[in-house]
């Protein structure tokens with residue numbers, strides 16, 4: 001039995017009551033047996049994690065753009081901010097920061113009440129420096145997998161915006177995802193941290209397939225050099241399969257974060273948007289060939305605006 005009330009989309013009990021030894025459910029089973037590859041039976045949505053290991057490489061910006069582009073293409077999208085207590089999603093969107101996520105954790109808000117709705121895009125934002133969230137122990141990876149298991153039939157894509165760092169939560173959610181988009185910038189520390197991420201995922205979780213997105217690229221030579229180095233090392237020392245998804249140009253000049261958000265992230269007529277749109281559409285063409293359920297549903301007119 002899950003600790004979700006499906007009819008009301010609400011956690012049935014505050015998490016602190018159910019954390020220790022609640023009945024076995026799908027997320028228990030998935031977590032205890034590491035049966036990530038068998039979870040496909042659970043629902044239709046494809047889960048994409050956006051990760052890097054290193055901070056400040058553009059994960060949240062990519063996650064928001066990716067989610068917006070997919071929802072503008074008429075897909076039902078859920079974006080989950082997994083930076084649970086240093087959430088930037090609402091801030092980047094110019095929306096007020098709230099404690100909804102904490103209230104959801106303790107059962108005071110329903111899942112639906114905790115969401116931000118932007119057209120077909122639903123966002124589950126995190127909190128910002130919420131002290132109660134630090135004081136109590138929440139099994140966050142289990143809670144997010146509970147959400148994924150319960151809502152996988154209501155979305156086409158679920159995007160997980162990972163925080164910086166290699167926590168057990170991040171690694172488990174990455175392992176659970178159908179696709180892992182690893183964001184790397186030309187900084188040496190970004191490359192090293194991404195290796196660490198994929199190495200642990202390979203050794204500890206048996207996950208060996210990743211999608212590489214290079215951000216803040218200044219020119220084609222730099223892109224080629226990075227790709228060659230990354231792929232060679234990943235293949236030789238870790239034994240991973242890396243698919244290069246594309247690159248996002250560095251916006252030149254000294255741009256403050258707020259300026260980047262208002263002029264590039266939230267607007268469409270710029271290289272940041274266009275580069276990500278190209279990556280998304282290329283990915284969709286491959287994804288729909290691999291798993292045709294979405295394209296069939298869309299072409300049948302159920303959800304299409306075309």
Ligand SMILES: Nc1ncnc2c1ncn2[C@@H]1O[C@H](COP(=O)(O)OP(=O)(O)OP(=O)(O)O)[C@@H](O)[C@H]1O
Pocket residue numbers: 054055056057058059060061062083088162163164215216217248249250251252255256257258260261272
């Ligand atoms: N292509 C780019 N060109 C120029 N600046 C960029 C680009 N991509 C991201 N940035 C800058 O990097 C900043 C950090 O981006 P973002 O918050 O998306 O990173 P993050 O990886 O989510 O960070 P964190 O690890 O702290 O969550 C942006 O606000 C922007 O200023």
Ligand SMILES: [Mg+2]
Pocket residue numbers: 059060061083088162163
């Ligand atoms: Mg972020």
